[in-house]
C-alpha cells in the first residue's frame with residue numbers, strides 16, 4: 001500500500017474512494033491491520049474497555065496511551081497512526097500541546113480529541129505547531145456522563161444543527177479529519193458532503209468518506225456490542241480474513257447496511 005499520509009486520504013475523498021480505519025493497541029495487530037489494507041490505525045482510548053476492562057474510557061490516562069502508541073508504532077505500519085488524547089488531557093490549550101506532543105513522540109502521526117467549537121483554539125495551536133488533528137463529534141464516549149448513557153446524538157433538528165456547526169468550526173480551525181459516532185445516517189451524509197476534510201463514520205451510516213470499528217468488535221470478541229457492529233469473523237474463520245473482509249466491505253459500500261445504521 002505504501003506509507004499513507006493525509007494527502008492520500010484527501011485524494012481518496014476527492015476521488016470518491018472509501019478508506020478504512022481499524023483500532024489497534026499492540027504491534028502484532030498493528031501489522032495485521034496494515035497488511036489487511038486499512039489506510040488508518042486508531043490507537044483508541046477504547047483500550048480502556050477492550051484491553052483494561054473498564055466500563056468506559058474515562059479511567060484511561062496519557063501514560064497508557066503513550067505505551068500503546070509506542071507498541072503500535074514499533075510495527076512501522078504503512079497505515080497512518082492516529083492516537084486518542086484521553087479524558088481531561090486537553091482541557092486547556094497548554095495541556096493539549098504537552099500531551100499531544102507525547103503521543104507524537106511515541107509514534108503517532110495525528111492526534112484525536114472529542115469536541116467541537118470549544119476546541120477551536122487548541123486545534124489551531126496544535127496544527128500551527130506541527131501536530132495534525134482528527135476531531136470526534138456525535139456520541140463522544142468521554143462525555144457519557146453528560147449524555148446519561150451511550151445514546152445516538154443529533155436526532156433532533158437542534159442537535160443536528162449543532163453537530164454540523166461544530167464540524168464546520170473544527171474544519172475552519174484546521175482539523176484534518178473528523179470522526180462522527182452514532183448519528184443518523186442522513187446527518188452524517190450531509191456533513192460529509194459539506195466538509196472538504198474526510199469524515200470517518202462509526203454507527204453513522206454508509207454516506208461518510210470512511211468507516212472505523214473497534215478491532216475486538218469486528219472480530220466478534222466483545223460481549224455486548226451496539227447495533228452498528230458487524231462480526232466479520234463469523235464468515236471468515238481467521239483474524240486476517242476478518243480484517244480483509246471488513247476492509248473490502250467498506251470499500252465496496254457493502255458495510256454498513258441499513259441494519260447497521262440509525263435513521
Ligand code: KIV
Nearest residue numbers: 023044045046179212
Ligand atoms: O477509541 C476508539 O476506539 C474510538 C473509535 C470508536 C472512533 O474513538
Ligand code: NA
Nearest residue numbers: 044045046084
Ligand atoms: Na476514542
